[in-house]
Structures are given as structure tokens and as C-alpha cells.
Amino acid sequence: MRELLIGNHALARGAWEAGVRVAAAYPGTPSTEIIEALARYPEVYAEWAPNEKVALEVAIGASIGGARSLAAMKHVGVNVAADPLMTLAYTGVNAGLVLVSADDPGLFSSQNEQDNRFYARMAQIPCLEPADSQEVKDMVMQAFNLSEEFDTPVILRLTTRIAHSYSLVELGDRQEVPLKSYVKQPAKYVMLPAFGKARHVVVEERCLKLAAYAETAPLNRVEWADRRVGIITAGIAYQYVKEALPGVSVLKLGLTYPLPEKLICDFVKAVKTCYVVEELEPFLEDQIRAWGLGVIGKELVPREDELSSAIVARTVGSQVAAVAPELVAPDLTAVALPGMRAPGGQRAGEGPVPDARETTTAAPAELPGRPPLMCPGCPHRGVFYVLKKLRLVVAGDIGCYTLGATPPLQAMDSCICMGASLGVAMGLEKARGADFARRVVGVIGDSTFLHSGMTGLLDMVYNGGTGTLIILDNSTTAMTGHQDHPGTGYTASHQPAPKVDLEQIARALGVHRVQVVDSYNLETLERAIQEETAAREPSVIIARRPCALLKKEKEAVYAVSPANCLSCRYCLDLGCPAISFSDGHGVIDPVLCNGCGLCTQVCPGEAIRKAGEEDE
Amino acid sequence: MKKMSNDVLNVLLVGVGGQGTILAGRVLSRAAISLGGEVKVSDIHGMAQRGGSVVTQVRFGPRVYAPVIAPGTADFLVAFEKLEARRWLPYLKAGGCLIVNDQEMPPLPVLTGAATYPADLVAVMGKLVQNLVVLDALDLARRAGNVKTVNMVLMGALARRLSISREAWEEALAASVPERFLEVNKKAFNLGWEQ
Numbered sequence: 119m120r121e122l123l124i125g126n127h128a129l130a131r132g133a134w135e136a137g138v139r140v141a142a143a144y145p146g147t148p149s150t151e152i153i154e155a156l157a158r159y160p161e162v163y164a165e166w167a168p169n170e171k172v173a174l175e176v177a178i179g180a181s182i183g184g185a186r187s188l189a190a191m192k193h194v195g196v197n198v199a200a201d202p203l204m205t206l207a208y209t210g211v212n213a214g215l216v217l218v219s220a221d222d223p224g225l226f227s228s229q230n231e232q233d234n235r236f237y238a239r240m241a242q243i244p245c246l247e248p249a250d251s252q253e254v255k256d257m258v259m260q261a262f263n264l265s266e267e268f269d270t271p272v273i274l275r276l277t278t279r280i281a282h283s284y285s286l287v288e289l290g291d292r293q294e295v296p297l298k299s300y301v302k303q304p305a306k307y308v309m310l311p312a313f314g315k316a317r318h319v320v321v322e323e324r325c326l327k328l329a330a331y332a333e334t335a336p337l338n339r340v341e342w343a344d345r346r347v348g349i350i351t352a353g354i355a356y357q358y359v360k361e362a363l364p365g366v367s368v369l370k371l372g373l374t375y376p377l378p379e380k381l382i383c384d385f386v387k388a389v390k391t392c393y394v395v396e397e398l399e400p401f402l403e404d405q406i407r408a409w410g411l412g413v414i415g416k417e418l419v420p421r422e423d424e425l426s427s428a429i430v431a432r433t434v435g436s437q438v439a440a441v442a443p444e445l446v447a448p449d450l451t452a453v454a455l456p457g458m459r460a461p462g463g464q465r466a467g468e469g470p471v472p473d474a475r476e477t478t479t480a481a482p483a484e485l486p487g488r489p490p491l492m493c494p495g496c497p498h499r500g501v502f503y504v505l506k507k508l509r510l511v512v513a514g515d516i517g518c519y520t521l522g523a524t525p526p527l528q529a530m531d532s533c534i535c536m537g538a539s540l541g542v543a544m545g546l547e548k549a550r551g552a553d554f555a556r557r558v559v560g561v562i563g564d565s566t567f568l569h570s571g572m573t574g575l576l577d578m579v580y581n582g583g584t585g586t587l588i589i590l591d592n593s594t595t596a597m598t599g600h601q602d603h604p605g606t607g608y609t610a611s612h613q614p615a616p617k618v619d620l621e622q623i624a625r626a627l628g629v630h631r632v633q634v635v636d637s638y639n640l641e642t643l644e645r646a647i648q649e650e651t652a653a654r655e656p657s658v659i660i661a662r663r664p665c666a667l668l669k670k671e672k673e674a675v676y677a678v679s680p681a682n683c684l685s686c687r688y689c690l691d692l693g694c695p696a697i698s699f700s701d702g703h704g705v706i707d708p709v710l711c712n713g714c715g716l717c718t719q720v721c722p723g724e725a726i727r728k729a730g731e732e733d734e
Numbered sequence: 735m736k737k738m739s740n741d742v743l744n745v746l747l748v749g750v751g752g753q754g755t756i757l758a759g760r761v762l763s764r765a766a767i768s769l770g771g772e773v774k775v776s777d778i779h780g781m782a783q784r785g786g787s788v789v790t791q792v793r794f795g796p797r798v799y800a801p802v803i804a805p806g807t808a809d810f811l812v813a814f815e816k817l818e819a820r821r822w823l824p825y826l827k828a829g830g831c832l833i834v835n836d837q838e839m840p841p842l843p844v845l846t847g848a849a850t851y852p853a854d855l856v857a858v859m860g861k862l863v864q865n866l867v868v869l870d871a872l873d874l875a876r877r878a879g880n881v882k883t884v885n886m887v888l889m890g891a892l893a894r895r896l897s898i899s900r901e902a903w904e905e906a907l908a909a910s911v912p913e914r915f916l917e918v919n920k921k922a923f924n925l926g927w928e929q
Contacts, residue, residue, distance in 0.1 A: 250801075279776060282777055283777075284763060284773070284774060284776075286773060357800045360799040427804045449804075449806070482820075484852075486850070486851065487787075488787040488818070488841035489841075490786035525846070690845065693846065695785055695845065698845040709881070
């Protein structure tokens with residue numbers, strides 16, 4: 119049976135078919151759907167861990183315990199899990215362990231676009247890169263087998279276009295893999311220096327064996343066609359190559375670490391000109407060049423952003439077209455790409471003879487943008503409105519509320535990584551003094567606080583910081599699509615769970631000043647923020663309201679009474695998508711309005727009332 | 735050498751986060767499976783979804799490689815909103831068909847007065863595209879009984895111009911929409927078909 123699946127669902131299906139028993143993750147685009155799907159299989163224990171480090175550690179324990187296990191995370195999540203990963207590379211596994219790294223070239227929903235294949239090289243462990251959903255499913259099975267055969271964790275690396283694109287997948291049955299026996303092996307699993315030293319030798323030997331295996335692994339394949347041009351590629355870039363250059367020979371690598379030296383040498387020598395087409399970093403290219411092979415890669419193919427068929431056509435394709443135009447898809451080379459530098463240094467479209475179609479239909483530069491924004495009724499809006507009003511320095515964090523950095527609120531000064539708000543606020547204070555700290559707040563979501571904010575708060579208490587942390591408690595992990603966490607009272611499989619108490623955590627970490635306020639009440643928010651920033655000791659404000667998208671019943675909407683409207687446009691400062699201005703007064707879209715009532719609090723003319731009451 | 739993209743049909747669905755482009759893409763892709771070839775779909779998730787400009791790309795044919803559509807190669811551009819139609823127009827191939835919902839959803843820069851919504855978008859696009867279908871999908875959705883079925887109105891209008899059987903569309907609808915909303919979605923789809 120064939121089913122149309124996104125890569126993440128194919129991954130969950132493949133893991134289930136491969137007999138996975140334990141899976142753990144922290145939500146993060148583009149990886150989130152993996153655990154959501156695995157949690158629906160009764161044979162699999164799937165959990166939301168508080169962060170990626172814990173998720174990988176749970177998978178490690180399960181593997182040592184004899185169960186096939188999986189940890190899934192976005193690329194930057196692997197940074198959090200890098201500590202266990204690097205030593206897991208030494209210990210190896212008992213039952214198979216697969217680490218899914220979902221990278222985000224193009225930064226659709228991330229703070230950077232790091233290339234996590236380097237983790238495989240740093241840890242000396244295999245890296246598999248599928249090119250569509252069917253390959254995702256097949257490679258999970260192969261990853262578990264490799265893991266057990268070579269006693270190693272395996273990285274299965276997806277990218278956004280693999281994780282979130284649908285393609286057809288042939289479904290199979292679950293293979294029941296019995297629990298392996300648990301045997302106490304301190305020399306393998308207790309990484310004391312002496313044991314670690316011995317294991318490092320094993321790691322290097324294993325990597326040589328894997329490289330030998332790679333030479334004939336079915337994961338790598340050559341598709342011979344015209345031998346004037348050869349392309350070495352992997353992952354989604356393979357699809358772009360096939361699309362843009364249908365006539366060339368291709369070496370498609372499914373195992374991108376370690377690389378098969380002989381297979382690659384033979385391929386490079388068998389073609390006249392060899393290109394390496396890969397997204398992001400020259401990961402394959404650098405290794406191939408280190409063997410003294412002449413290949414062309416990043417001098418043509420951009421390191422930044424995601425690739426596309428059109429980019430491959432415009433870069434490698436235009437060089438190939440000069441010698442063998444029949445190898446290149448003509449409709450792709452004809453189109454200039456907005457914002458892309460064409461070979462020769464001109465910006466595409468700045469050439470002497472622009473493509474005729476481009477001149478007629480290119481989107482005009484003056485089109486108003488449509489950036490993502492906080493939803494109507496978003497509980498974060500009021501907090502950022504107040505922060506802007508008070509002109510505070512805001513150390514931000516990762517979540518929907520990072521949108522507080524965008525117009526018209528623009529009330530954020532930094533956003534580095536999960537949990538960074540506290541440390542950054544502390545560093546600002548230590549750099550500029552306690553008086554400066556009276557104007558600084560850290561802002562973090564509930565899920566992010568539980569992920570990695572607690573240690574930052576502990577640091578502030580321990581080391582004499584006097585800053586204020588605002589926890590934006592919307593009772594969910596909203597950005598990634600409302601996943602549960604230790605503060606929601608439910609598990610990944612929607613079973614009731616103990617609900618941690620954020621106030622008690624703050625107090626237990628040593629914070630004496632803890633206030634809980636309603637995110638919809640601007641007056642109390644402002645008062646609380648002024649009080650706590652003035653206090654010369656660490657403080658926590660919990661601004662609490664569930665995410666507007668979780669609301670089941672819609673509240674009564676608001677409307678502007680034009681007669682009372684002062685045309686001051688203060689309501690527009692909220693950046694609410696439901697509010698606009700026309701014919702000299704504010705207008706509230708009744709379909710979009712969520713009934714939060716923030717606008718009534720900023721209106722000096724009392725012109726905004728519940729709909730139906732505005733003319734009273 | 736055979737030109738690959740000639741065999742593949744490219745449909746770009748563009749709109750504003752929350753308009754139901756993703757569900758529309760699911761219905762279209764499920765219906766396209768009936769043709770027996772390959773189907774690939776690409777959506778945008780996460781940060782980009784929050785009221786921003788969204789795009790769902792659907793490609794189907796005997797052999798489909800990339801899940802994304804290159805600029806200038808879309809056979810159909812189905813725009814759920816006018817400004818988004820204009821934004822994504824460079825993706826339409828010469829001779830391609832633009833189906834546009836005659837609805838204005840001002841983005842935040844327009845709401846706050848930092849930018850103005852371009853005037854005469856449909857007239858401007860009419861000069862650039864020969865094969866243009868303009869419909870008031872919001873009104874048709876309202877007539878179907880639910881303003882949220884704009885997406886199915888547009889799928890109906892698209893369906894009439896594709897060679898996928900009516901049965902395949904109906905099965906795809908039933909497989910994608912919850913039972914209690916099926917009738918209203920069917921009605922919206924039929925109203926779109928008639929346009």
C-alpha cells in the first residue's frame with residue numbers, strides 16, 4: 119500500500135517497522151511530527167523530554183537496556199544534546215540507537231542554518247541522508263541495522279524539505295525485535311578516563327570499518343549517464359540535480375559519513391568534469407578535495423540558504439550548458455531568481471538582456487511584505503506592548519514571542535538560543551552595573567524556561583544578579599504546534615501527568631520576589647514590571663494566559679464606535695491583525711477579533727466596546 | 735534528452751496563514767494519486783505560518799524529483815488572496831493559469847499605515863496573464879454555508895481545469911475533511927467547479 123507521507127511521518131513509520139521501542143524528543147521545527155506520530159503507535163513508548171539532552175540520554179539508557187531507541191531533534195537541538203552524543207560515540211550501543219537531526223537550511227523557523235553533518239564527523243559516527251519520504255523510511259531501518267552491526271549510534275539527517283515534504287511511501291509491517299539482554303559492561307559504558315582511552319581506539323577502528331563498508335553499501339549508488347559531466351550529491355540536493363541536469367552521471371551518497379574513498383575516486387576519474395552539489399557547507403567537497411581530487415563545488419553553489427532546482431540550473435547548469443546544453447533542463451535556466459547572484463557577479467535580472475517573462479511578471483519590489491505575526495488575542499502582545507512603553511532592554515528567547523522583536527512592537531534586544539534570556543540579562547548587568555539592570559528584563563516562554571531557563575535563573579540567584587525574568591506562560595509549546603511539556607499536565611501520548619508549578623520552581627531556585635499576573639491586563643502588567651525591575655534582587659513575573667489558539671469558545675468581539683474615535687491610532691501600536699484604520703477611525707475585523715480586550719485598554723477615547731454595545 | 739518538467743504538472747497554492755492552503759494541498763495531492771504517477775507536496779510550517787505569506791507546492795506526473803516548484807514553471811497558480819497572487823506571479827510559467835480569489839487581506843504593514851495595499855491588482859495581473867480566472871471565493875464559501883470553505887471553492891475551480899476524475903476528488907475530500915464538515919465542503923467545491 120502506498121501512502122503520501124511527510125518525511126517525518128515516514129520516519130516514524132520506518133522506526134515503528136524497525137521495531138523501535140523507546141523514542142524521545144523536544145519539539146522543534148522541522149522535527150516535531152516524528153514524536154507526535156510515534157506516540158500514536160501502541161508498541162512504542164514516546165515522550166516529550168524537557169530538552170534534547172535529556173531526550174538523547176533517555177534513548178541511550180533504552181539502548182543500553184536492550185531496546186531499539188530513537189531521539190529526534192532540530193539541528194540546534196543537537197547542540198544541546200552534543201554532550202551525551204560525543205561520549206555515546208565512544209560507548210556505542212547495545213540495541214540500535216538512531217539520532218534524527220532535522221536541519222533547517224533556509225531558516226524557515228530557526229535562528230541559524232548550521233550543517234549538522236559535521237557532528238557525525240566530530241563524533242566519528244555514520245550519517246545517513248535520505249532524499250525523499252520513501253528513502254527516509256528505508257534508511258531508518260538501515261540505520262538501526264548499521265547501529266547494531268557496527269556498535270555505533272547513527273545520525274539520520276533530514277532537512278526541512280525532506281522532513282516536511284510529502285511523497286509516496288510503500289508501507290510495511292512491524293518487525294518485532296526482541297529486547298537484547300542487559301549485561302553490565304563498565305569498560306564499555308562507564309567512561310572513566312582509562313575506559314574512555316580504550317574506547318577511543320575502538321571508535322577509530324570502527325570508523326575504518328565503516329569507511330570500508332561504505333565502498334559497497336547500497337546506500338550509495340552511481341547513476342551513469344553522459345560521462346562528460348559527473349555530479350556527487352546527497353539528500354534533497356539529489357532531487358534538484360536530477361531536475362536541473364537530467365542528462366548527467368550522478369553519484370548519489372546516502373551514507374555521507376564516512377565517505378567511500380575508492381568509489382568517489384573512481385567516479386571522479388570516470389567523468390570529464392565533476393561537480394559536488396550539496397546544501398549548506400562543503401562537507402563532502404572538503405573531504406573529496408583532501409584526497410587530491412579536482413572537483414567544482416562551492417565556488418558555484420551557494421553555502422547560504424536552501425538550494426533549488428533553479429539555483430542548481432543557474433550555477434552548475436549554466437557551466438554545463440556551455441559544453442553540453444542538452445544535459446540541462448532548458449525551462450529552469452531561462453528563469454532569473456529574485457535576489458540571487460548569477461554567475462559572473464551580476465545579480466540575477468541585472469544582466470544586459472533580462473528574461474522577457476521576468477520583466478513582465480517579477481513581483482514589484484514595493485509590494486508590502488506579509489511577515490509572520492502574533493495571532494489576534496495572543497497573550498504575548500500585551501507584555502511586549504508594556505515593555506516597549508517602558509523602553510526596557512529585553513533579553514529574549516526562542517518561541518512565538520520572538521515575534522515581539524518585529525514591528526510595531528520591536529521590544530526585543532537579543533535572541534540567541536533556547537534559555538539564553540537569563541544568562542544574557544545577567545551578563546548585561548555584570549557588564550554595565552546594577553543601575554543598568556533596572557532597565558533590563560529577560561523574557562522566556564514556559565516551555566523554554568523548563569527546557570533550559572532554570573539554570574540561568576539559578577546563576578542569577580547564586581551570583582548576586584538583580585534582574586527580572588518574565589515567564590510568558592501560555593501553558594503550551596505554541597510555536598511548534600502546541601506540544602505538551604512538564605507544565606501542562608499531559609504527556610506526549612495525552613495521558614495525565616504531574617504538572618510542575620513555575621512559581622514553586624522560581625522560589626526553590628532562591629527567588630523571593632515572584633508575581634503572577636494576567637497577560638491581558640496592561641495596568642497590572644506595567645505595575646508588576648515597574649516594581650520588579652526597581653527591586654535590587656532577582657525577581658520573576660509569570661504572565662499567564664493560555665495560547666489564544668487553544669481557546670475553545672470564542673469570546674465576544676470588540677468594535678470601534680466611530681463617533682468616539684479620536685483618530686489617535688494608539689490601537690494600531692498593538693500590532694493586532696484584527697485592527698486597521700480607515701475613513702478616519704479604527705476598524706476591528708469581527709472575524710479576526712479574539713475578544714482579548716487589549717485595545718480597549720489602550721484607547722484614550724473609550725471608543726472600543728464589545729460589539730453591539732458601541733453605540734450606547 | 736527528455737525535458738523532465740514537461741511531464742510534471744506544477745500547482746502552487748498561495749495565501750495567508752490560516753486560510754486553509756495546507757488542507758487544499760492535501761485534497762489536491764490525494765486526488766492526484768489517482769493518476770497513478772508520483773506526487774510530491776511541500777508546505778511551510780512553524781514561524782512562517784503565523785499569519786504570514788504561505789505557500790503549498792504540489793507536483794505530480796510520471797516521475798517527480800524536487801518537491802518544490804521553480805520560478806516560471808507553475809502550470810497553475812491558485813491564489814487565496816490578491817496580494818499573494820501578485821507576490822507569487824513570477825512562479826507562473828508563460829501561458830500558465832492564474833486562479834485568484836478576489837479578496838483583500840491587508841498585511842500588518844498596511845494595517846499600521848507603514849505601507850499601502852496596491853490598487854487594481856486584478857487589472858494589473860490581467861495585463862500580465864492571459865489565462866486568468868477571478869472569483870469571489872469568500873462569497874461562494876458563504877453561500878456554501880461556511881466562510882472557511884474558501885479553500886474548497888478554489889479547489890473546485892482548479893479541479894475543472896485538471897484531468898483528475900470527479901470521483902477521485904470526492905474520495906480525496908472525504909479522506910481529508912472531518913465527516914461533519916464534508917457536506918459543506920462538497921458544496922463549496924461544487925460552487926467553485928461551476929466558476
